[in-house]
């Protein structure tokens with residue numbers, strides 16, 4: 001938790017003011033029981049009633065003044081506390097978000113998306129609430145507790161022994177609550193992660209769940225996690241609710257005990273110094289002491305709970321980046337776009353064996369290089385190494401002869417247009433989606449929509465390029481989503497274009513028109529992963545992958561003759577006329 005406090009550094013001056021205000025509030029608060037005692041003493045002083053009345057009015061005005069001042073100070077410090085803790089949480093959230101943005105897919109897989117969401121929301125909120133509480137209580141409560149104890153002792157040290165007994169009993173109660181609840185907080189946060197995960201999975205797979213009539217099974221799964229969560233929360237809250245009646249009981253018994261012993265042992269009669277007003281003040285100081293200890297306990301409980309959240313947040317912030325800019329990383333300009341794989345092997349950290357082994361090829365500028373192979377042969381993994389979504393385990397990926405690991409990431413991303421397997425769209429308009437890259441222009445948006453065969457369907461919508469896109473692109477079809485994703489990559493005007501099985505949702509005619517338009521308009525290095533031979537048969541170079549190894553490189557006709565695996569794929573997809581024509 002302490003380590004997250006470094007994000008409070010910019011707010012050191014407001015924090016100092018908060019402490020001054022809170023200290024003032026505690027000081028003012030400690031004056032009230034004393035003045036109240038004086039009111040009592042004045043009332044039973046036996047002076048003339050008009051004098052008593054004017055004295056009590058004077059004391060009343062003093063109390064009113066102190067209370068009003070205390071209210072003002074409380075409002076101002078409350079405003080500052082909320083502001084500082086909210087800004088601290090925002091800073092923390094920004095840092096976590098920026099860090100997550102720099103994660104490679106490996107780190108995302110490791111920490112899981114649902115846990116990262118909980119860490120960015122719920123965990124940061126826990127820490128924020130605790131910091132808010134700390135800012136207020138950390139000065140106020142010790143100040144009030146110490147002040148009240150000193151005031152109580154100066155009023156009557158012997159009677160104050162009762163206070164020691166009360167505080168000790170309270171501490172035993174607090175220790176019990178602490179020991180019982182503390183281990184549960186870590187489990188609760190993990191259950192929140194789990195709940196997040198099953199809910200996300202459920203909502204994402206709603207259609208499948210319904211189609212398979214598995215609603216009750218999924219519901220049971222969610223209910224189980226929700227139930228575990230509920231039980232633990234109820235348990236912890238029940239223990240907590242024990243504390244307040246417990247503290248009230250101790251407070252009540254202390255007041256009664258003080259009054260009883262003051263009268264029984266004749267403090268009020270025998271000691272001329274100890275007045276009924278002093279007894280009233282002593283009771284109030286005792287109550288304040290007990291309340292302060294209660295509040296301090298709340299902090300003591302909140303701190304370890306927030307520490308668990310802070311630890312989860314720091315786990316994200318401390319995670320060393322696998323993919324990062326080297327100190328002397330290069331900014332590449334005027335790139336030709338040659339992509340070369342040199343003895344590349346790759347293994348996922350969670351896997352035992354290589355997914356890619358000894359991959360060697362060169363993709364030339366202005367040419368189309370295509371990848372084909374059975375499912376799971378490593379095609380997507382291979383092209384993910386170019387924009388460094390993963391880094392090679394062995395060997396190197398070079399752009400114009402420069403290792404991608406030596407290139408500044410922003411400069412590398414600038415040069416690459418990437419269309420993932422599933423078309424992903426963001427909430428906004430068609431225009432904002434196609435023009436997502438800062439490198440796009442109004443002109444490139446229109447042109448790329450045309451090349452991506454999206455122009456007609458965009459122009460047929462009522463609002464054209466201003467048509468709203470729902471979250472995740474839910475209001476467009478799979479094929480339209482793919483075409484918009486392709487248009488977005490094209491609008492970037494990048495030197496290297498990667499299409500990861502991006503034509504799969506397109507009908508044959510659109511696929512054909514798109515490929516034709518790409519050939520006519522795209523003078524860049526083009527890398528296409530495809531399942532359909534027809535999509536790639538005109539490529540300048542086709543690379544056939546099998547079990548993570550290259551088993552054939554060449555043009556369509558050559559591969560039909562020389563590569564049995566390619567022939568096998570072709571035979572499963574092309575008619576005998578098409579095959580015979582090729583041969």
Ligand SMILES: Nc1ncnc2c1ncn2[C@@H]1O[C@H](COP(=O)(O)OP(=O)(O)OP(=O)(O)O)[C@@H](O)[C@H]1O
Pocket residue numbers: 109348350351355373374375376377378379380381382501
């Ligand atoms: N994040 C990951 N962690 C571990 N293994 C993975 C991961 N992603 C993919 N794999 C494994 O790597 C292998 C190659 O996957 P990849 O997605 O590259 O194949 P592909 O040829 O593109 O398949 P498809 O044509 O079905 O998309 C598969 O066996 C897959 O199980």
